[in-house]
Amino acid sequence: MFSYNNKISIRQLQALLILDIFGTGVIVLPRRVTQYANQDGWILVLLATILALILIYIMTSLATMFPNKDFLEFTSIIISKPVAIIISLGFIIKLILGTCLELRFFSEVVKQTMLYNTPFGVVCLIILLVSGYAAAKGYETRGRLAEILIFVVFVPLIIVFVIAAAGVDFTNIMPILKTPPESLLKGTFFTLASFNGIELVMLAIPYTNNKKKIKKNIIYSILFTGIFMTAMTIITICRFGYAETKLQMWPIISMTDTINIPGSFLERQEALIMSFWIISVFAIVNAGLFFSSLLAKSIIKKGKHSYYIIIFIILCFLMLFVPSDINQVYDFINLMFVTFGVTYMIVIPIVLLIIAKLRRLGVKYEEN
Amino acid sequence: MNISKILDENISYLENAFLDCADVIKRKFPVGEENPINCYVIYIDNMTNKSDIETCIMRGLIWQLHKYDSKLLSSKDKIFDDFKNSGIITADIKEATQLEDATLSVMSGDTVLFIDGVDKVMVVSTKGWDNRGVPEAKTEAVVFGSKEAFSENIRTNTVLIRRRIRDVNLKVKQLVVGKRSKTDIALMYLDDIVRKEILEEVMEKINAIDIDAILDIGYIEQFIEDSDASPFPQLETTERPDKAASAILEGRIAIVVDNSPFVLIVPSTMNVFFQSSEDYYQKWQIMSFTRILRYIAGFLSISLPGLYIATAVYHPSMLPMDLTFKIAGSRANVPFPAVIEILIMDIAFELLKEAGVRLPGAIGSTIGIVGGIIIGQSAVDAGLVSPIVVIVIALTGICSFTIPNVALVSGFRLSKYLLIFTSACFGLFGFWIGILILLIHLASLKSFGIPYLFPFVSGEINNFRDMKDSIIRFPLCKMKYRPIFASPKADIRFNKSKLVNQKKRE
Structure with missing residues (x-):
């Protein structure tokens, strides 16, 4: 029967994870990868997917070692409480900054494609409020919502891309692997930024019902996202050629705009396709607000969950005005990735896992 | 208060209680010629079947017991049994020892018989008053299928369900709610199929209601639903006995309330509001098509006006050139912005609908003609609204009427304005x-622990079985399992092996 204990099913976790990872960064993904590796850009996405899979394996291994402990609890067990609190605080900062940049970036896209005259603050505030509303409804609601939104986002996108794939010139990605290895590695590292969000797994696993099949299912959902991103990149590069892809401001949006859906009476799909990004941005902002307030509550242990959400909405909104234009947003995103991103996606999970293994902590060892 | 052995004390209590109640009939009369025993009957006029009282009570007592001699009896206690066994000619007799119980019985239409020297009374069931009988279904009319509908009498309603399920497991649990109304409420469910935790929750919630009167099923609905902040119905009401019976067979609980021609069914998900009982009486291909139509209509009835505003005002470039020109051309003479135009037309439509409901049938149809045709046409001619807006609003209205449940339509109607507002702004x-916002709200709703959007969310809890009866109605022989409402122990609806054998023989 259905529980009232704020836990979600694996299927809901998968849907949430896919929505949380699949963000607006994808809109510029083809441009970024072609800047590093020309026609080999899609290989970067593929390599980044493999890297993400390894990282997610580490994270799930870590979190499933302590199935009924939340993030703060199990980090306290592994490396003393004060350090755990510092890590959690950093996590909150990372989530809030990430949410802000995502929103700011998205508001620029909205300004270019849908609402030419509305100030970006209004767009961001609306998304923040709606996401906050959903976050305040709790984890179960988020899980159920994700199960529906995943279809709303992906079914139309898949249809559009299947149609786009029909008429492309695949010789545009030839010759394969002409990029020097060092730029391939550097590109892969920065493409990993598109998988920003996988670290949420460490926070989400304690709230999942059936923990037995969790690892396999999470890996499937990352695989799905990775393959989807790779396919999108290949189709875009094939359609435009890498030289033109480099020049497009929003390659994915331009690409969806060039195709004609057979039988559809719509003249331009631009605004329609944007709709699906609204939902995916909503999912990311929602996750950011939800998990940061969850962490804050687990540290302070007082007050209602929704009060923290309100505080973080105000914080996010104020920080939106820090970057002055889109180029600065890009700079900040890169800076965020090499500092907080790398720390929380790569360093912390690996270090925590190693310490936990060395100290023989977790369920497996307790059973022995 | 205990019933006294002295008849006159009881009489004075009742006289006092029923002071200035002209509808109460009281009579004191002696039984037996030698050493008569005084008796006293009390009932409410016209709430009881008068010929029953005359033939079953009065005739028996006065004629058959006219030779009765109280002096011949060894003990006074025997009088009661003698009267009960040979005086009253009916099977339905209860006993009461409290005066409060006796008065309540009188007010529910029973006749109460007091006997001098006995400290208990006989409550003879003589209920019988004027009602509509079994009327024809009006709000949930179907082309094929039963035409019966519930009426105001609780017994008639429970019988309508009992006639369809002849199973001893069909329980009719009776409760009384309302401090003054003392309304009878019956919970009907199949004991071996219902989820016990839901039954307990329903009982708990109903018993917790402390109110003067329950005048209609709507009172119960609003008291026991999970979220009263939501415009969407979380419990299903129906006037069709076949629908209630089929819901009970799915493991749901039907709540029948006296004086209400509707029956409440708990728990309910959004999916069941799109189901009509007719769906199962016809071929699945046809009804699946109807289901798809209903879901599309449901979406359009919420979104069409908002979508029109968004595309016509903000993104005309999305539409083909010809259509854009058509819309722009038709709007050229209209002095209002698109939102005002939509709102004018929409409110006019809602007014017509409300007026049509209030007016009696014959005049009601005139409203349709005057409102729909004359005002609509003139508004366009006068340049107040554009023809496209008339089409949009009319289509929205038609879409909302294809959904079989009125309560859900009302929820959709309100949500429509949210979308009009947000689309007009952004x-x-x-x-x-x-x-x-709508999806978040719907996803957060639950009806007695079952997610409102089930089976579209959390469907894997019973392996997506309920999807077979959602957007597409699968053939009946494919719906082997009962929906989520049934207890997991009794989730098999029918035995499939017999069906397979039949096919093999052919």
């Missing part, structure tokens, strides 16, 4: 924000 962006 175009397609606002439209999607509106849809998101």
